[in-house]
Amino acid sequence: MEKKTTQNIMSMDLDEIRIMVKKHGINVCIIGIGRIGLPTAITFANSGLPTIGVDINQELVDMINSGNFPLKDEPSYEQLFEEVIKTKKLIATTKIEEAVHNSDVIVLSLPTPMIDKIPDYSALQSVAEKLGNLIKKGSIIIVESTIEPGFVENELIGIIESSGTLKAKIDFGIGVCPENANPGEIFYDFNNRPRLVGGIDEKTTAIILEVYKHVFPVELVEMPDCKTANAVKLTTNVFRDINIAFINELALMFEKLGIDTMKVLDAAKRKYNFQVHYPGSGVGGPCLPINSYQLLNSARHVGVKLSMIESARKINENMSDHVVKLTSSAFKESNNSLQNSDILILGVSYKPNVKDIQLSPAEKIISKLQNLGTNVHIYDPYFSSDTVFGIKVEDNLDDILPKMDATIIVTDHDDFKNIKISSFTKMKNPILIDTRGIIDPSSAKLEKIIFRGLGRGNF
Amino acid sequence: MEKKTTQNIMSMDLDEIRIMVKKHGINVCIIGIGRIGLPTAITFANSGLPTIGVDINQELVDMINSGNFPLKDEPSYEQLFEEVIKTKKLIATTKIEEAVHNSDVIVLSLPTPMIDKIPDYSALQSVAEKLGNLIKKGSIIIVESTIEPGFVENELIGIIESSGTLKAKIDFGIGVCPENANPGEIFYDFNNRPRLVGGIDEKTTAIILEVYKHVFPVELVEMPDCKTANAVKLTTNVFRDINIAFINELALMFEKLGIDTMKVLDAAKRKYNFQVHYPGSGVGGPCLPINSYQLLNSARHVGVKLSMIESARKINENMSDHVVKLTSSAFKESNNSLQNSDILILGVSYKPNVKDIQLSPAEKIISKLQNLGTNVHIYDPYFSSDTVFGIKVEDNLDDILPKMDATIIVTDHDDFKNIKISSFTKMKNPILIDTRGIIDPSSAKLEKIIFRGLGRGNF
Numbered sequence: 010m011e012k013k014t015t016q017n018i019m020s021m022d023l024d025e026i027r028i029m030v031k032k033h034g035i036n037v038c039i040i041g042i043g044r045i046g047l048p049t050a051i052t053f054a055n056s057g058l059p060t061i062g063v064d065i066n067q068e069l070v071d072m073i074n075s076g077n078f079p080l081k082d083e084p085s086y087e088q089l090f091e092e093v094i095k096t097k098k099l100i101a102t103t104k105i106e107e108a109v110h111n112s113d114v115i116v117l118s119l120p121t122p123m124i125d126k127i128p129d130y131s132a133l134q135s136v137a138e139k140l141g142n143l144i145k146k147g148s149i150i151i152v153e154s155t156i157e158p159g160f161v162e163n164e165l166i167g168i169i170e171s172s173g174t175l176k177a178k179i180d181f182g183i184g185v186c187p188e189n190a191n192p193g194e195i196f197y198d199f200n201n202r203p204r205l206v207g208g209i210d211e212k213t214t215a216i217i218l219e220v221y222k223h224v225f226p227v228e229l230v231e232m233p234d235c236k237t238a239n240a241v242k243l244t245t246n247v248f249r250d251i252n253i254a255f256i257n258e259l260a261l262m263f264e265k266l267g268i269d270t271m272k273v274l275d276a277a278k279r280k281y282n283f284q285v286h287y288p289g290s291g292v293g294g295p296c297l298p299i300n301s302y303q304l305l306n307s308a309r310h311v312g313v314k315l316s317m318i319e320s321a322r323k324i325n326e327n328m329s330d331h332v333v334k335l336t337s338s339a340f341k342e343s344n345n346s347l348q349n350s351d352i353l354i355l356g357v358s359y360k361p362n363v364k365d366i367q368l369s370p371a372e373k374i375i376s377k378l379q380n381l382g383t384n385v386h387i388y389d390p391y392f393s394s395d396t397v398f399g400i401k402v403e404d405n406l407d408d409i410l411p412k413m414d415a416t417i418i419v420t421d422h423d424d425f426k427n428i429k430i431s432s433f434t435k436m437k438n439p440i441l442i443d444t445r446g447i448i449d450p451s452s453a454k455l456e457k458i459i460f461r462g463l464g465r466g467n468f
Numbered sequence: 469m470e471k472k473t474t475q476n477i478m479s480m481d482l483d484e485i486r487i488m489v490k491k492h493g494i495n496v497c498i499i500g501i502g503r504i505g506l507p508t509a510i511t512f513a514n515s516g517l518p519t520i521g522v523d524i525n526q527e528l529v530d531m532i533n534s535g536n537f538p539l540k541d542e543p544s545y546e547q548l549f550e551e552v553i554k555t556k557k558l559i560a561t562t563k564i565e566e567a568v569h570n571s572d573v574i575v576l577s578l579p580t581p582m583i584d585k586i587p588d589y590s591a592l593q594s595v596a597e598k599l600g601n602l603i604k605k606g607s608i609i610i611v612e613s614t615i616e617p618g619f620v621e622n623e624l625i626g627i628i629e630s631s632g633t634l635k636a637k638i639d640f641g642i643g644v645c646p647e648n649a650n651p652g653e654i655f656y657d658f659n660n661r662p663r664l665v666g667g668i669d670e671k672t673t674a675i676i677l678e679v680y681k682h683v684f685p686v687e688l689v690e691m692p693d694c695k696t697a698n699a700v701k702l703t704t705n706v707f708r709d710i711n712i713a714f715i716n717e718l719a720l721m722f723e724k725l726g727i728d729t730m731k732v733l734d735a736a737k738r739k740y741n742f743q744v745h746y747p748g749s750g751v752g753g754p755c756l757p758i759n760s761y762q763l764l765n766s767a768r769h770v771g772v773k774l775s776m777i778e779s780a781r782k783i784n785e786n787m788s789d790h791v792v793k794l795t796s797s798a799f800k801e802s803n804n805s806l807q808n809s810d811i812l813i814l815g816v817s818y819k820p821n822v823k824d825i826q827l828s829p830a831e832k833i834i835s836k837l838q839n840l841g842t843n844v845h846i847y848d849p850y851f852s853s854d855t856v857f858g859i860k861v862e863d864n865l866d867d868i869l870p871k872m873d874a875t876i877i878v879t880d881h882d883d884f885k886n887i888k889i890s891s892f893t894k895m896k897n898p899i900l901i902d903t904r905g906i907i908d909p910s911s912a913k914l915e916k917i918i919f920r921g922l923g924r925g926n927f
Contacts, residue, residue, distance in 0.1 A: 158722075158725055158727055159725055189739075202739075202740070203738050203739070205735055228738070230735050230738060232731070232735060233728070233731060236725060236726070236727055237727050237728065237731055237732060237735075238735075240718075240722060240725070240727050240732045241732050241735040241736045244718060244732055244733075244736050244742075245736045245739045245741075245742040247714075248711070248714065248736075248742055248743070249741065251710070251711070251714050251776070252707070252710070252711070254776055255706075255707065255710050255776045255777075258772075258773075258774050258775065258776050258777075259699075259703060259763075259774070261772055262763075262766065262767050262770060262772045262774065263617075263699060265770040265771075265772060266617055266618055266695060266699070266766065266770060267695070268617055268695055268696050268699050269692070269696065272691070272692060272696055273696060273699045273700050273703055274703075276664055276689050276691060276696075276697075276700045277700045277703050277704045277707075279662050279687070279689060280648075280661075280662070280704045281661070282704075282708065282743075283703075283704040283707050284707075284741075284743040304718075304721075307721065307725065308721050311721060311724040311725060312724075313717075313720055313721045313724060314717075315717050315718070315721065316717065316779040316782070316783065317710070317713055317714045317717050317776065317779050317780065317783065318714075318717075320775040320776050320779050321776065323775070324775065324776065
């Protein structure tokens with residue numbers, strides 16, 4: 010464990026802090042060492058700062074301390090991980106007390122999920138309750154979790170202050186530096202994407218900037234306060250949810266107008282002031298849907314309506330219904346009943362080329378199809394032989410296709426783009442539903458496959 | 469006038485057409501020579517093709533034929549205009565019969581306005597009715613006006629066929645090449661922006677491509693049909709209406725959360741997959757609002773709902789109410805009554821640096837303020853001494869400011885960015901409302917101006 014420290018970095022001037030950081034004399038603790046928190050902890054430790062990772066998951070902590078890298082999806086971190094564990098620059102623990110008490114900088118990388126479409130900040134709230142008692146004078150707390158604008162100012166500070174005796178701005182500093190990483194690309198993003206830094210006062214912001222400058226080789230964008238930084242993070246993500254919804258809604262209309270949305274977008278993206286987004290079976294993952302509900306929650310608190318975001322969520326969540334509708338219509342055309350049919354879901358990840366099913370539209374599509382009496386099978390190379398949504402994932406596409414009536418492409422993993430269209434003719438029926446625009450409708454027609462493409466009205 | 473022609477270009481092969489175009493042996497007629505149609509006609513004529521411009525406006529036709537350039541906003545065309553008029557490569561007429569009958573290519577550049585938020589295609593419809601009788605065999609009709617996807621296929625062709633004896637695809641070709649020009653930047657756009665070309669069949673598309681390749685030095689994007697081309701045009705424009713609405717709605721929330729939207733956007737635009745749009749007092753102009761209503765009209769025809777676009781229109785149209793609300797609140801703060809106050813509107817154009825008030829939010833703001841009993845004045849250098857919305861436009865800002873209680877910046881003309889903040893202190897009150905984020909709120913505060921910035925919660 011790192012040296013005990015009694016220093017108060019808030020009482021130092023910035024030059025002193027800069028020197029302390031360079032001498033690796035600042036102790037860091039990362040609370041929450043999951044998907045984002047562990048890469049964050051590795052990055053801090055690799056910069057030379059003594060780093061301790063805290064998690065309630067004893068199994069994860071043991072795995073990390075014994076040098077077993079838990080993030081197979083982020084292989085770029087494997088070697089760095091081994092180094093910082095071997096040199097004990099990074100250690101993990103479940104003991105938050107000791108870790109926090111010995112740290113100058115406390116980074117919170119805790120999950121902010123939803124329950125019934127309401128953001129759930131209980132992990133942050135319960136850690137904040139502990140922090141009031143545990144932090145030493147002069148500590149800087151940095152929230153990397155994605156939170157609503159105002160959550161630090163109106164909630165976290167109050168919890169920390171009322172659970173201890175320390176006062177914000179005087180005895181401790183608090184700020185935010187929202188993580189900016191895409192699952193599967195965390196190493197690239199941590200080393201390339203600008204990061205926002207905002208604190209409750211200028212001093213706190215300046216200290217965080219000094220520390221992060223040392224750790225992350227990226228542009229740090231100084232924000233006037235915490236809430237503005239969080240507003241930026243949510244605005245940029247929800248922008249995508251909004252625009253996918255816009256295109257999804259157009260795609261449904263273009264189907265009826267006999268227009269191929271993919272051809273529209275291919276031409277549209279040549280326009281200098283248009284940014285292309287693609288239609289699909291829904292928007293999932295650990296960020297976008299939750300970020301939209303976070304802004305809706307903020308709006309509720311101040312009594313305004315965000316009708317664009319409300320509409321967007323509704324549209325994107327209903328796309329799974331449309332996928333089922335396309336499937337029914339294809340079965341009707343083939344004079345086959347959905348009841349007892351065998352349907353293969355191609356891809357369960359919420360986005361291509363990652364192993365991640367958080368809020369994936371596949372889940373809804375599967376459950377709706379099962380409610381219609383179909384037997385749902387899954388093929389997804391990222392989950393070979395795993396059990397996903399209660400279904401054992403197939404490990405050989407060629408073996409399973411001849412037993413299927415229909416295939417629905419839900420995720421556009423790159424692997425799927427190489428499947429020959431003729432492979433699908435091996436199905437009993439054969440019916441092919443493409444929700445991601447990766448199949449050329451005319452090639453499916455040539456192979457006499459009964460085809461439906463989401464948003465593709467013209468074939 | 470150009471040579472009488474009896475040739476049938478549809479019966480030629482593409483090589484013959486290419487040669488005819490190069491030899492300037494294709495006669496062109498542009499119906500509608502207004503803001504977009506005249507630059508189009510000049511461009512055709514300048515390419516060497518004998519061009520005749522048709523308009524019902526006798527005054528405009530006379531002006532053009534006498535060599536008086538009518539588009540002061542598009543000065544880049546002035547010299548070209550003089551050349552093609554002098555050499556008689558371009559002539560104007562009100563006589564559609566003669567013009568159409570002698571033309572191989574007929575370009576329609578007619579307005580498609582709205583009446584009560586419903587697109588009004590009557591100009592196109594009534595010209596189409598005439599075309600059935602007037603076109604000679606082998607003519608190619610090209611619609612440049614922005615229309616709904618399917619309008620050519622489901623409506624225009626029928627009108628042309630039923631008003632004469634010629635059959636589409638056999639006796640005449642029809643296609644679209646939606647204009648892609650921004651008022652004020654038409655020359656640049658015509659010489660740089662890709663254009664979409666779609667025809668009712670491959671031959672028609674190919675002929676249009678040959679002709680346009682000769683006339684416009686830009687990438688021509690071949691579309692599978694007319695409706696897809698029109699869908700692209702509308703999608704790219706409505707994308708902007710949607711995204712402005714998204715930011716407008718956030719701006720209203722950020723005001724309540726004490727967040728400065730401009731600071732949010734300044735940081736957000738550094739993110740690689742975010743495209744910035746700015747909040748404001750509304751979305752006007754000859755394109756965006758109408759394009760949104762065109763897509764809504766298409767949706768109505770096929771019985772689908774486009775809730776994103778519906779919401780966007782509502783939000784953007786209500787922004788003028790918010791401007792009035794900000795104004796009232798500033799008057800309240802200054803303990804002054806709106807009744808009988810003098811308010812200066814800075815900028816009436818729908819966008820900066822053009823002379824164009826089509827669907828400008830200024831109109832609604834002015835009428836709402838007048839209904840509240842205020843005396844509204846206008847300063848806009850593009851309309852000096854003109855009468856706009858029934859108000860004589862001031863021609864000297866320094867003279868008028870001391871007589872004003874408040875100023876509302878509605879349009880962010882570049883000129884206005886150079887006004888010193890201290891100028892506004894000359895007002896009686898002084899109250900300043902900035903709907904375009906061009907004033908630094910802290911500088912207004914320093915000058916003791918009562919300030920409201922749209923979307924700017926933090927000052």
